[in-house]
Amino acid sequence: MPRCSGVKRDNSQCERIVGESNAYCFAHDPLRKAERSANASKAGKSKQSQAIGDLHALKEKLIKLGDDLVAGKAHRGNAAVAATCYGMAIKATEAEVKVRELQESRLVETQLRVQEQTEIISRMEQLEERLALDKKSEGRRSPWGA
Numbered sequence: 026m027p028r029c030s031g032v033k034r035d036n037s038q039c040e041r042i043v044g045e046s047n048a049y050c051f052a053h054d055p056l057r058k059a060e061r062s063a064n065a066s067k068a069g070k071s072k073q074s075q076a077i078g079d080l081h082a083l084k085e086k087l088i089k090l091g092d093d094l095v096a097g098k099a100h101r102g103n104a105a106v107a108a109t110c111y112g113m114a115i116k117a118t119e120a121e122v123k124v125r126e127l128q129e130s131r132l133v134e135t136q137l138r139v140q141e142q143t144e145i146i147s148r149m150e151q152l153e154e155r156l157a158l159d160k161k162s163e164g165r166r167s168p169w170g171a
């Protein structure tokens with residue numbers, strides 16, 4: 026079966042099976058690059074920008090808290106507790122972003138696996154058709170099964 030002509034990140038050749046009309050698998054086809062990044066970003070774009078907004082807001086709060094503290098407008102104990110809370114919220118938001126990135130990369134992997142399976146199935150169907158044709162022509166050549 027034909028293999029993808031693409032090169033993986035470690036510089037070895039891609040092992041994915043491609044259809045007869047394709048030189049590249051979905052991951053390496055230069056013509057499908059835009060489609061790939063659209064698929065990858067569609068999933069988490071709005072949530073991702075929301076997370077960035079959250080992180081920005083939390084940073085602003087921490088800066089304001091520090092300013093208030095320096096200006097004598099905030100109680101030391103309260104400011105310390107608030108800073109801890111904001112810090113934990115930042116960590117939680119960062120964790121969410123990481124989880125989402127992992128989910129997106131899994132999504133791309135799944136798409137690749139589905140595409141590869143579809144190609145294998147179509148190759149198998151072609152082979153089966155070819156076998157069926159061979160059987161028929163064999164039958165014509167020796168109608169008495171000799």
Ligand SMILES: [Zn+2]
Nearest residue numbers: 029031039050
């Ligand atoms: Zn490939």
